[in-house]
Amino acid sequence: MKRTLSDYSSLRAAEYNDSQINAAWLDTRQQSFREKLSLSALGSRYLLGAKGTGKTHLLRYFSLKVALKRNSYDLKISLNELGAISIYLRLPNDLSKFDHLGRDQGKIIFKVYFELLILRSTFDLIDNICSESNINDSAVCEVAEKYFNKKFENVSYILEYINNQANNIDEALKYSILYDDDSNIKNITIINNIIFRTKEFFNSLSEDFFNYNVVYLFDEFENVNNDYKKIINEFVRMGEPGYFFRIAGRKESAVTSQTLNEKNKDGNEFILIDLDVIYNQNSKQAKELRLFILDFVEKHLRLIASDNSKIDVEKIFGTDEDFSKYLNNDYSISKEKNMKLYNYIKNSFIRALPISKKISAEIFSILSNGVDSLLFLKLNIIRFLKSKKINENNLLSLAAKVNFEYKSYLELGSKEKSYYTALNHYKSDIMSQLYYMENPQRVPLYYGFETLCQLTSYNPRNVLNVLYKIENQLKFNNKDFFSEDYICFEAQSRGFREAAKHFFNEDTSYGSISMQAKQAIEKIGSYLQAARFSLKIPESSPLAISFAEADLDENCNKIFKACIEFSLLQNIGKRNDRNLTNKQNIKVRLNPMLSPLWYLPAVYRGDLSLSNKLVNLMFSQSNMDEFDKELKQVKVKWNTILNKKNIIVDPIKEDSPKQGELF
Structure with a gap:
């Protein structure tokens, strides 16, 4: 009979006997x-x-x-x-x-x-x-x-x-x-x-x-x-x-x-x-923490290994090369399998522009000229939509400018700083959009040792949670961690998602206040998901938000504190208010462990500023209908191509997964 992690360990150290406490102990390399x-x-x-x-x-x-x-x-x-x-x-x-x-x-x-x-x-x-x-x-x-x-x-x-x-x-x-x-x-x-x-x-x-x-x-x-x-x-x-x-x-x-x-x-x-x-992932200890988790995973896998051969933890979780083979799609436009996606992106763009279809098609033609990648096509569209002072009179020239910068990037690489920076900002979110558009019924993809570190925030209990859930997925298919060269990406993805469900639904149950905190998190998750799957993806990776803590009323502040206490949100410091020079706002991120529930990224970059009204709706016990109404308005803003008073705008249809599909 195969040995399993649950035979030797637990998510809670309180459930360990003294011998298990000794056997499972591991300090960081800096003690x-x-x-x-x-x-x-x-x-x-x-x-x-x-x-x-x-x-x-x-x-x-x-x-x-x-x-x-x-x-x-x-x-x-x-x-x-x-x-x-x-x-x-x-x-x-x-x-x-x-x-x-x-x-x-x-x-x-x-x-x-x-x-x-x-x-x-x-x-x-x-x-x-x-x-x-x-x-x-x-x-x-x-x-x-x-x-x-x-x-x-x-x-x-x-x-x-x-x-x-x-x-x-x-x-x-x-x-x-x-x-x-x-x-x-x-x-x-x-x-x-x-x-x-x-x-x-x-x-x-x-x-x-x-x-x-x-x-x-x-x-x-x-x-x-x-x-x-x-x-x-x-x-x-x-x-x-x-x-x-x-x-x-x-x-x-x-x-x-x-x-x-x-x-x-x-x-x-x-x-x-x-x-x-x-x-702290931003501390000087980040590299050492990675080694700590490497040692931590190896120590636990050693408990169930059938022999004493070397365990290469990073290899077990697969490499980017392994993932490329699994994905089997570089999203080249020239490939027949991607033509459906290409036509969908093209038709959605043309329909959404509140101008003649002929000019809309011409703009798309300029943006896509010489482009053989859906990734770069989507990036060109985003850069076009985010162009400063965009209006109905300069659409063609702005499209030409974006395409010129794209071709400069192909020639100069990172020396074309503007395009290179944009690619780094948006690549992960665009790839998530493309993958979901191609596979709307599949589990969000999360894989690799690096993702394990990022989603768990190097937290040992979270790491064990993920390992348990991945092991359950493997057992369902009569496999274990060592059955193949690396853990299949579907088992990893399902394991990450099940770990997120456990963290949210079972590991945070402390009475009515925790229920109120989780309701607030569902609102925040929906908001961040809408941002990530919008046409005009925010420059900040949708995982963190900022707001004036003083704007919260007493009840909302109580629920916000509960979100922090139950580790549903993580406090990541403060930032200057974008509108008031002498004011600082609190900055928090959704615990990355919850990212798979809303198909969100594993790491954050920047933050989304929330208005007084929106933040109180998020942390309010009620007002769900009013929050949905406010969220709908935000979605319209993020999916609107032109927003001029004399132009009637239809937002592009959302491609974001529905929350019910992920839970």
Whole structure:
């Protein structure tokens, strides 16, 4: 029976056992993750990043419990590797249960419960060390007696006691919620800051611990509501010497500075670490990131390979030469198979010009003179339509100018800068239009290792998602990653699309706010698709938009923030407003993982500016009809050849795929 990726890995590191965490770990070649975590550094850190950036894997891998397992429970080696006594705790997602007690009492009981969770993880680690390393735990029990006022026979009894205390709180909450009985709440044992005494327990075990700080690793900070985050932040602020924190979570849900009293300050009480910077495609690390994904894919494919032969990841995904053979169409006009496309482009152009058909045909004849490629024909049409000061009196001369520049490019290549630049801008979008016109019923084509890097934004979870979906497509045809010289492009394309569906429909389900965010993304996707498949394709590659964040009303801003938090949109900085010199607009792009749903590009270049009205319609919970109306007007603008008041214009019929065909 063939081995599959799903047998050995998961999209979520939370589902891995400790052995899998060790086996699947991979840092960048610059050890970026280790540096960001920096367990030996003094002070606390918040590690914030988008979904799938490796937060859970990072914290678990560098926890002492997991390190001991990979180092055969050698304390000295493990502590030296980590530089700290690191204790991992995944924050549960049911902490809203304390809200029933009211704000003040809820905070008090949450603090007790939270400390118990930390102590549970601490003594679970100590119990593990004692049992695996045959260390006597009597000294630990003596220290525990001092803080809990209770004698314990061994560490297991301490763990049992802590679990009972946590269970008592759960029971008290149940009676309070179901029966309005708060009597058990009053009997809860209050513990206070024992988490800042745990070093004593470790020191009592072995002198190997003496020179190391305790670092608590808290995962999934987004699971905690803001009131309770303040309590965790208070721990950061009031932390005693030798005790520090590494707290990981999503950016938009992070509240790092607020405490119960004074504010924490970045650079003083903590350091804010942006994990997304590791994956910044525009950074100097881009080449290294590519190598990281190369290593990442190879490591996972090695898990299912039948032998130890070399795995050439880039070759497995196919080359441009392989793709040309698969496509079997250079879109030459002279080829009979392309005459239908040629005639469609020609007739659509002639019909759309609001002048006599004779002159329209003459203009087309000039634009197509000497052209034997549908790619260059479409580019000539775009350059003609985008000519400055175009009007009914200069159409022939402008067409001649465009054709002259085309022929100059054939002779001079990149030295004909204007045409060369336009070709680089529009080639990908034109090829997508041509492919769809030729194959309207087929899946959008996405292939190659480079595309894997671009669509996934180098995000390990996204990469695994794509690999899983490609593997499913291969299994359907009784194949695997190694059955042929490279993965067939249809399997890759379907895999990319299925991964996009999973990312959008299943990996972003967090209640009503996520549904509202996805509705906004559907509008944005439709808008970008209309741009890419318009006659006058925008110079910017249709993937990014910009707008004034201040233009968003309160509800729209909430949905916009959710789009960022759920990684549906990616914040890529700011840009100067094109109309107001002193104003900057926020710039975001659709997560490229979603590109296959709307047949969009894998990378962005530039951005499309949105009006106040349009951006609020996009992020509004309702107004779908009004958005459709606005989008229709935008489509008319992008597909209009001439737009003069005295000329009636019929926009060219759209060639864009319908959304229903892609989902």
